Amino acid sequence: MSRSSVAPGHRILWLLGPALVAGVAYLDPGNVASNMTAGAEYGYLLVWVVVAGNTMAWLIQYLSAKLGVVTGKSLPELLGERIGNRFARRAYWLQAELVAMATDLAEIIGGAVALNLLFNLPLIWGGIITGTVSMAVLAVQTRHGPRTFERLIIGLLAIIAIGFSAGVFIAPPEPGGVLGGLVPRFDGANSVLLAASILGATIMPHAIYAHSALARDRWVGRDPSLTTRRLLTATRWDVSIAMVIAGSVNLCILLLAAASLQGMAGTDSLEGAYVALEQSMGAVVATLFAVGLLASGLASTSVGAYAGAEIMHGLLHVRIPILLRRLVTLIPALVILGSGFEPTQALVLSQVVLSFGIPFALIPLVWVTTQAGVLGEYRNRWLTTVAGLTASVLLVALNVTLLALVFTGS
Template sequence: MAESTSTRSKRRVDDRSPERGLGGTFSAPRTLVPALLAAIAYVDPGNFGVNISSGAQHGYALVWVVVFASCSAMVIQYLAAKLGMVTGMSLAEHSARRFPGIGRILLWTQAEIVVIMTDLAEIVGGAIALHLLFGLPLMWGAVAVTAFSLVVLYLKVHGRSHFESVVLVLLAVIIGSLVWQVLIADVDRVALLHSMAPGPLDSSAALLAVGIVGATVMPHALHFHSAASRARDDGTVEPSQTERMRIGRHTVRSVVVAMSVAGVANVSLVVFSAALPAEAGASIETAYAALGAQAGQIAATMLAVALLASGLASTLVGVQTGDVVMTGFGKRPIPALVRRMLAVVPTLIILGVGVEPTNALIWSQVVLSFALPGTLIPLLLFTHDRRLMGRMANHRLTTVVAWLITAVIVGLVGFLLVSGGA
């Protein structure tokens, strides 16, 4: 008996799932794996730079900012995943379609700046880790990380990349290493608990707070997650409304799990750094040296390993994100090598002119904070549009919470400008 059209369609949806090769069920990996992959953006080297500086220089004072950013990420990443899951199109594709002409150019430019700043954090972080572990000069380390991303891009183009599996293993290395640092650190639990409540910020703390927000609520993660959550990639298979609602419920749980994992990593960075002397916050290298002197060389090496895993994993996600942004806004195929080189060349130039690496990491995250509203606002408009999202359009409460998060982020950026921290 011939298969029905609905049976064939459902099989194609399942078979085309990007997580099919991981051996999981339809309900869990389809939403959990993209969420965990997006979580890599929340533990990239930029997070290492701002969170280590925050902990060493201000103790637990900015833990509340990390918690706020992590909770905000749960809401925002859910919206990005929902957009791709319901419509089958990425955030970049929707932006290009909804805002043609000069609007598309401006949003595309903003998205490309986001990709460049993200690549800056990834490559610089990986270069610092290679320098700490093997004494490799920073420029050569940056070239090595760039070469790694090009190899991955080549394998992806030729269909031989185990992208998801490699990233998830690297994520496990990052989380395990950072949690272990907290377990061996001298933690003031009472002070840590009190730090969950918001407190006043001076100009120095404001700069780091904005950097934390930019490092945690990552604009490029929204582009990536919207694309990774698409139920189809050829525009021919349309999931049923019931299936969308079911996947939507799984998406909520998956995003909460993934963002909680990333939140634990970010809080861990601040917590163990708070036990270091204030001067250790000057750079990742000084934190590495202080950690070695205080907790032993094994602890310092574990930090460098976590940083390297973060740089490599986020580079993999960055390769995917650059593809999503250029394809979505460009509306036409762009050679993969050209896409990648346009993103990484500015980073190599910045390192080549001698910019201090950790400062470059922190400022890259500040730039991401400034760019975040330009990614958030279109996402909120799209997911609130009932004509586009149907029954999956944002609930009124979701809309209010998302706009409040956006307002707080814009307020932090404005406070940074007014306080003179920028």
């Protein structure tokens, strides 16, 4: 179904899609590594971080999608128009590009680990296969348009949800532990590091950039009967459904580790978690976990490459073929896989890099969406602006705290 062929009488259900694609970024292998490590090491301690991150993510992704729907432009495009100084624009692009590369690193490594677990493939070959398949997924978007791309990604999202959630229904967590985990607290510098990692994986800068572009691509040239107000109503449903799915699956990953893996040796790595799941819950749950990890790597790396291409185009007005970009950004991940660096540690560290990129995407998003000259009557209300600024301050404060704890060793 093309953008222009959507009939006025169609229900909101048929208008959903962009947020579900962007939501895959919230279920990438970095999320798995961060949440799994947090649950295995600290039990239910950081449940509140997952819940808080997902709550903030709803507002952030809605603002991004609203920007694309109302203006017909992405956040990088609007920032590229407003950052007049060439050096400043290039510096901003560089940090956004580094964040996109950190995202890609996590996703390729996750796919490689999954193929190693399922088929005993060497990590380097797993990375090559993951990158190659992601090129095929991107080719679908290039040749067949956003709707077909959405359907493919949503199919992978269903596999991810089943793979990562199955174990929780077999070994349910303790209700008291879950409730206790809703109380905000830390337990030393490493728990702050993991909290920053979880937030970096939950509120992903490239998802903020990508969602505005996905909404733009879906509705540019739309049927005039699809009013902006109706599309924003559909967008709120779209974002809500996507965040419920992403938040629930992320919480399931942490709860599974807290309930079944805490105290077990070797669970600080994806490979160790797979072995522990197999030993404690059987081969079926472990295999579902590995399949979910593979689907996560394939889906999220495709969305990440899309976001990276939009960042470059919007800020630098440079557009290179997305498949060529996919090939270039594959190199750092393959270097790490070939170097023998512990893959799960690389995943967790990549999420910390993402957490430091959040303010550079979030603060401009909140600022742009307050501008009447950009969004007109759809600009943020004061309460929305306050909520966005509060989220920005909290995320920046967490990163400053993280730096202080890491460098002082406290």
